[in-house]
Every structure is written in C-alpha cells, then in structure tokens.
Amino acid sequence: MTLDDDFPEDAPGRPAWLMTLADLALLLVGFFVFIQASQHLDQTALAKGIREGFGADTVVQPEPMPVAAAAMLNFAPGSAALPSSPAGLIAWAREATRDPRVVLKISGASDGSESDVDVATGSNAVLAADRARAIAAELARAHAVPPGRMTIVNATGGKSRSVTVTLGFAGERQ
Template sequence: MTIDHILDDEPRRSIWLVTLADVMMLLVGFFVFLQVNPNVDARALSQSMREGFGLATDVPIALEANVVQGFAPGSAVLPPHDIAAWVRAVTTDPRTTVRVTGGTDGTPGDVDPRTQSGAILAVDRARAVAAAIAADVPAGRIAIDTRPGAGRAVQLTISYDGETR
C-alpha cells in the first residue's frame, strides 16, 4: 500500500467548510451567552460593538421605500405624484426619518442647465420632493441625499432611526 492509496481512501472536507462551521459555533455561543446573562446592558454592548467595527453612529433600518419617477431630462420640476399621502401614512411613528435621494440618468442631457452638473440636478430633484412633503414631516426628520446615474427619479426611504431624542 502506497501513501497515495492511503490519502485517496481518506474522507476529505473543504477547509472553508470547517472554518465556516467554527465561526457559526462561535456566533451561536455568543448569542446563547447574551440570552442567558441577565446583566448584559444591550445599549452598552451595541455601542462597544459599533466602536469595535469603527461605526460612529447608529445605522438606520430601512422600513419602506417609494419612488417618484417621470422627471423630464434636465428638469427638477416635480411630476404629478401623490407622494404626500404615502408619506403621511408611513411616518406616523416619530422615531422614523425620511431619506430623499435624488438621481439623474447619467446622460449628457440630464444635467442642470446652468451648471451642466448631474449632481446639482439630483439635489434639485430631491429638494423639490422634500418641499412637497415638508408640510407632513418635520424638517428634522428629512434627510436629502443624491445618487447621480441612478435614473431620473427620487427615491424616498422611511427608516427607523432609533428612540426619540
């Protein structure tokens, strides 16, 4: 019997599978520890984990989204859309925020006419939608963002932002 014959008969496992199983067992043990230990302060634990991973603030949890489409190329004029009714229905919880993300389609014709900038047009579109919902959502709960190249639309994302401050 040769060494090749012995190695061929031996069952083998991929090394990544063993490593994955080890990580999963550690995670299960960690969560069991959290459930069993009544003295764990959840806020202190989450804060220390955020610091350990280099996150400065809480990351909001997205709950719902909607899109306002139909902007003309190079224009920030709000198309006919009943976004205010949707916002009123989904922002009843004061712990939520509305992120308004304006976009452009990335073509040379879909830019701000004065500055020839897609980013400025995306901001103008986001501001037009934010102004349309401002009567229904307090200003401190609206955040404006841009994503040039994402299409001639404005995306609204309702996020859980944590306990009220």
C-alpha cells in the first residue's frame, strides 16, 4: 500500500479553483447590487436594520477627530489654581465653538512626581481632574462654550502640570 492509495482520485470535470472563483464573483455581484439598491433608502433606517440583524443594541459614536489644541501650562505642584489668566484660552474656545460641529475635550495632567498630588487624597489623577475642571469652569463662567460641547478627561502618562483643550470635529449632529 502506498501513500497515493489514501487519497481519492479527482473527479473528472471542472477544476476546483473554478468553483471558488464563481463563488467570489457571485459575492461581488451581490455586494454591488446591495450598494446600488441602498442608495435610495433611508440610510439611518438601513443602518438600524443591519445592526438589529446582527444583534447590536447600541450605536457607538465615533471619537471626534482632533483638529487643534490649546493649553494652560505651569500649574504649581499640588495645585489646581490657574497659573495665569485664561482670557486667551477663553477667546480661542469661543471662536472655535462657533461651528456647531465642534466639541472640546479638556485633559488635565500632573507630572507624576510625589509633590504633584491632590492634598486630600494623595492622587495624581484627582489633581489632574481638578485642573481640567478648573478650566472647564472658567469656560462655562465666560459662556465661551455652549452646554454639552465639552468633555473632561484625564490625560494618561502626563509629564507636565498642564491642561490641554483639544478641538475636535464631530461632524453633523444627528
């Protein structure tokens, strides 16, 4: 008995690769028919139907695309008090958010040293959040940013005592 006896002979007829090629061509034709047919449908309803078909419950909003940034630097170690007047940052944010498709992300950071921590908790993250909240409060107090258009986050792996305000393009609002 040889190894060749273990494998059956190929059936006469079309080669196997031809069937795979036909399957691929059929899938492509189906895809292009789907694309052509869906051009005239309500895109929101179509997306909802596809999500329901795959069992997805929620819509994940994409992260706004960062476009520009401004910062407030040189906070005192262990302090969330603003080191200088935020007037320039407020003017920048007011001008940037005139476009309703723009949102702001305010990121607080600490330098990671033992002296740059929140006094009450001893936490770098709490101090970074306090710094970001201080800037957000100034922007809100000056009515520079419409409600619901700014988000406060903590920067990860910060190397400086700062707050960065990132302008993001969120696209058309639904």
